[in-house]
Amino acid sequence: MSKFEALAGNEAVATAMRQINPDVVAAYPITPQTSTVQKFADFVADGLVDTEFVTVESEHSAMSACVGASAAGARVMTATSANGLALMWEIVYIAASNRCPIAMSLVNRALSAPINIHCDHSDVMGMRDSGWIILFSENGQEAYDNLFQAVRIGEHPDVLLPVAVCQDGFITSHGMERVEIYDDADVKEFVGEYRPQWSLLDLENPKTYGPLDFYDYYYEHKRQQVEAMEHAQQVIVDVAEEFNKKFNRNYGLFERYRLEDAEVAVVAANSTAGTAKVVVDQLRDEGLKVGLLKPRVFRPFPAKELASALSHLKAVAVMDRSISFGAMDNAGPLFLELAAALALHGVQVPMADYVYGLGGRDISPGEIESVYRDMLRVAEGGQVERMVTYLSVRE
Amino acid sequence: MEPKGWRDIPIGGMILEAGNSVEYLTGGWRAFRPVFGEADCIHCMQCWLFCPDSSILVDPENEKMIGFDLEHCKGCGICAAICPVNAKVIRKAGEELARDDARLCIRIVEEGKFQE
Amino acid sequence: MAELIEIRWHGRGGQGVVTAGKLLAETAMGTGQYFQAFPDYGPERMGAPIRAFTRLSSKPITIHSQIGEPNVVLVLDPTLLGTVPVAEGLREDGILLVNTSMSPGEVRKITGFHTGKAFTVDASHIAIEEMGREITNTPMLGAFARATGLFNIEELAEQLRAWFGKKISAEAIESNVRAMRRAAEEVQQG
Numbered sequence: 001m002s003k004f005e006a007l008a009g010n011e012a013v014a015t016a017m018r019q020i021n022p023d024v025v026a027a028y029p030i031t032p033q034t035s036t037v038q039k040f041a042d043f044v045a046d047g048l049v050d051t052e053f054v055t056v057e058s059e060h061s062a063m064s065a066c067v068g069a070s071a072a073g074a075r076v077m078t079a080t081s082a083n084g085l086a087l088m089w090e091i092v093y094i095a096a097s098n099r100c101p102i103a104m105s106l107v108n109r110a111l112s113a114p115i116n117i118h119c120d121h122s123d124v125m126g127m128r129d130s131g132w133i134i135l136f137s138e139n140g141q142e143a144y145d146n147l148f149q150a151v152r153i154g155e156h157p158d159v160l161l162p163v164a165v166c167q168d169g170f171i172t173s174h175g176m177e178r179v180e181i182y183d184d185a186d187v188k189e190f191v192g193e194y195r196p197q198w199s200l201l202d203l204e205n206p207k208t209y210g211p212l213d214f215y216d217y218y219y220e221h222k223r224q225q226v227e228a229m230e231h232a233q234q235v236i237v238d239v240a241e242e243f244n245k246k247f248n249r250n251y252g253l254f255e256r257y258r259l260e261d262a263e264v265a266v267v268a269a270n271s272t273a274g275t276a277k278v279v280v281d282q283l284r285d286e287g288l289k290v291g292l293l294k295p296r297v298f299r300p301f302p303a304k305e306l307a308s309a310l311s312h313l314k315a316v317a318v319m320d321r322s323i324s325f326g327a328m329d330n331a332g333p334l335f336l337e338l339a340a341a342l343a344l345h346g347v348q349v350p351m352a353d354y355v356y357g358l359g360g361r362d363i364s365p366g367e368i369e370s371v372y373r374d375m376l377r378v379a380e381g382g383q384v385e386r387m388v389t390y391l392s393v394r395e
Numbered sequence: 396m397e398p399k400g401w402r403d404i405p406i407g408g409m410i411l412e413a414g415n416s417v418e419y420l421t422g423g424w425r426a427f428r429p430v431f432g433e434a435d436c437i438h439c440m441q442c443w444l445f446c447p448d449s450s451i452l453v454d455p456e457n458e459k460m461i462g463f464d465l466e467h468c469k470g471c472g473i474c475a476a477i478c479p480v481n482a483k484v485i486r487k488a489g490e491e492l493a494r495d496d497a498r499l500c501i502r503i504v505e506e507g508k509f510q511e
Numbered sequence: 512m513a514e515l516i517e518i519r520w521h522g523r524g525g526q527g528v529v530t531a532g533k534l535l536a537e538t539a540m541g542t543g544q545y546f547q548a549f550p551d552y553g554p555e556r557m558g559a560p561i562r563a564f565t566r567l568s569s570k571p572i573t574i575h576s577q578i579g580e581p582n583v584v585l586v587l588d589p590t591l592l593g594t595v596p597v598a599e600g601l602r603e604d605g606i607l608l609v610n611t612s613m614s615p616g617e618v619r620k621i622t623g624f625h626t627g628k629a630f631t632v633d634a635s636h637i638a639i640e641e642m643g644r645e646i647t648n649t650p651m652l653g654a655f656a657r658a659t660g661l662f663n664i665e666e667l668a669e670q671l672r673a674w675f676g677k678k679i680s681a682e683a684i685e686s687n688v689r690a691m692r693r694a695a696e697e698v699q700q701g
Binding site (some may be wrong): 205207208209210220224 | 398399401406407409411413414
Binding site (some may be wrong): 004005006008117118138139168170171172174175176177178271272274275277278362363364365 | 532533536537540545546547548549550552572573574575576577579
């Protein structure tokens with residue numbers, strides 16, 4: 001029997017980790033992830049898990065230990081944020097290219113400088129080329145649910161890639177909400193046992209991980225990663241279906257909120273999507289046909305499906321919680337990828353980018369409403385006045 | 396050997412045959428090679444222990460060092476540097492000896508210039 | 512329970528402000544309500560002014576922005592009056608509840624809040640007398656229950672006992688409950 005508990009997002013994630021009971025966790029503290037691993041360390045100390053908990057001296061070491069443990073055949077989990085992720089950057093790529101199915105809780109926080117401990121998406125966007133599967137979570141419940149699915153997705157023999165489960169730093173990581181916690185046995189049954197195919201500890205079949213590759217074979221190994229990403233999309237859908245059957249929560253590649261009959265929509269990820277839903281309801285009460293598309297799977301990017309879901313709209317605003325400095329019009333990455341997806345799938349819908357919330361700046365329902373009203377004007381035959389708007393920055 | 400396509404190789408660059416570095420012949424990298432000199436080998440196995448390329452040949456049954464694997468030896472000279480018989484010969488000579496001096500146990504000679 | 516009630520707490524680091532918000536959230540869950548409880552992170556040290564937020568609703572809460580126009584403001588530390596704009600954004604029909612020995616009228620003057628309802632209770636005094644320590648969060652919760660009518664004391668007391676469980680002695684828990692009840696009785700409206 002599942003039960004409801006009052007948990008902050010990080011506590012929900014720690015609970016998920018306890019129920020998964022991984023073989024190894026190697027992690028280093030960083031705000032706003034710290035309470036996850038801190039709580040998990042309590043579980044370890046109390047003997048509630050069998051996990052080998054490795055206290056390392058930096059995030060670079062954390063991911064290194066994770067890669068080593070995963071190559072040895074262990075089910076491995078970790079957590080980090082922002083500059084912690086940045087510090088482990090080279091190993092993040094190595095985790096993916098060594099095909100290590102590590103599950104990581106990435107609590108989104110702004111990258112320095114200046115030092116900022118609050119939420120934005122600059123951290124996860126820095127790893128979008130790394131080969132990791134990346135999932136977004138609107139709240140603690142989703143982060144909890146996504147973590148179980150992450151283990152199954154990453155460990156699937158057609159995938160074998162590490163998976164990052166994101167949630168907004170402080171906003172949901174430290175926000176206590178009502179979370180449904182499933183029965184330990186049900187979770188155990190869902191995640192199952194990890195059966196590594198190429199384990200270093202399989203002494204009958206000795207092997208080497210991470211050798212040197214010259215230009216004669218490196219490219220082929222990268223092509224294999226592409227294959228894994230291509231398989232991942234279907235695996236994600238299949239795992240979500242299985243999850244839904246067992247836990248009665250429906251997940252897909254993205255969520256449509258009152259989108260089907262909308263004329264105008266906003267695309268927003270993580271907690272901002274929740275606030276946007278409230279705005280959608282308010283505007284719908286005024287008779288305005290607005291909707292929301294909430295991305296869940298960022299990598300692999302479901303371009304065709306996204307383009308199709310947005311094709312009927314008269315205007316789309318993408319909300320980005322990070323800037324890709326120097327990219328076209330200094331836009332945000334979500335906008336850039338979505339613009340490419342729509343353009344290359346023959347979907348001609350006016351689009352604009354709204355950068356918001358950098359360094360944890362609050363995004364209010366009123367501001368989101370102004371975005372919708374902009375798009376409604378565009379839908380009426382207006383022009384997209386600015387490709388990129390920086391919401392609430394003081395000029 | 397024909398280069399294989401991405402479908403036909405293990406993922407992630409994993410090498411699944413243990414010790415297959417033996418198939419990679421690095422002898423051609425040499426600029427110098429080790430050869431036996433006049434001094435008798437005492438079969439202490441230090442050269443075998445220190446060789447970074449596992450290129451010292453030994454006869455395990457008789458516990459004797461018998462030669463150099465020239466298909467893999469890269470000519471680094473560590474065997475000669477560590478050889479205690481070499482050290483004894485040099486001390487006895489009372490002066491610095493050239494690496495290819497005939498009196499040594501293990502001599503390091505220039506590849507191409509050496510005639511057996 | 513109304514559709515959405517937004518509460519802002521003011522205190523100083525180390526006074527149990529965040530815990531109070533969480534306790535309220537747990538009580539809400541116990542009575543089948545939806546809730547959010549989250550702090551405002553600034554300089555993390557004892558004594559620095561901090562804010563915490565709670566949302567309560569009969570329906571699921573998806574909004575994640577900060578609370579700019581709360582329905583209720585609680586001030587756990589009287590020394591904040593005059594230094595921190597505690598009544599900022601408080602709705603016209605809102606409720607202001609302050610831990611102080613002053614009267615509601617005096618509090619209204621200092622904070623500039625002249626509409627809605629204002630309540631005061633000397634939670635510090637009650638806490639010292641009942642618990643021997645100036646931890647004002649539990650008596651303030653009692654006053655909150657009386658001032659807003661959102662929960663009854665029994666629900667809060669039950670949650671308190673469950674929350675503290677074995678962490679503090681049974682006697683300590685009961686002193687908290689006593690402080691809560693007393694504050695509910697002594698809170699004044701003005």
